[in-house]
Amino acid sequence: MQLLNTKLVTLFLVFALFSTTKEAKHPLHVSTTEVNFNSKDKTLEVSCRIFSDDFESILVKLYKQKTDLANPALKTQMDVLVKKYLLGHLQIKANGKPVSMNYIGFEIDHEATNIYLEIEKISSIKTVEINSTILYDLFDDQMSIVHIVKGNIRKSSKILYPDRSFMANF
Template sequence: MKMMLFILLYGMGNYFAEDNAVRHPFHVSNTEINYNAVDKNLEISCKIFTDDFESALEKTYKQKADFSNKSMESQMEKLVKQYMKDHLAIHVDKKQMLLTYIGYEVDREAVNIYLESPYLNLPKTVIVQNTLNYEVYDDQISIIHVIVDGKRNTKKITFPARLETFNF
């Protein structure tokens, strides 16, 4: 019985430890790009583990990043906006999209980031360049979903790759 209690407590301690690799051994982000035909708009959302994202922001910009600190919200908005500009690019039908940063929200252990870009025509080819968290993890995987005209196409970009092409 003592051994079972030890194993349970040890496992819980590892789960709540500060070591990121122990908390989630996979370094994954998720990006969804949805073409809204009614609004003629690309709607983009990215989900990144909070601790991984804070590490990437700190390493990139050499300053403290803390999504749980309310007094840092303004600073975090600036950091997230700049980071997304530097690490996510989308080309549609050979034209680079100007991504407008909408904002972010923290959802438990992840940060959701929202962007958009106007696009008038139904996209035929979407090229995604994604280097989220590449400065901190050499095993980073980015799952990319592109939805056009109700058709969902999913691919992954694995470090060190940076690009993936979606055809509709």
């Protein structure tokens, strides 16, 4: 009986910790950034995934305007904010040189926001450096998981606040 009670209490605690309603915050502050080298198109394809509630919170805090990433009526307005935020908090160097990113757009996927960017005219890569401060101005326990992919080689790391960068050599 004691074992059953312990299991029930444990199950309840796990459920309580990981339930994600608008009122209950998730226990982890994490974002992911993936950079894929597309040798055919000579581009770096960048995608970021951020919890939508955290992302909306930082957009409201910084830009002081109504923010609702899931509202189709506000899509154009949200594109402006998302682009401004990401281009200010994510920098990439390819082969030791800063590159400029083109904002493609964003989409909501369950409780996360996926943001897409592209870097053109990259004929080859030997090094890729990511500098990320995504959500650093909101959380001091923020973690950024970074993946850099070239062909079948995948290099990954986590960047823990206050650290900002990761470099992969190919």
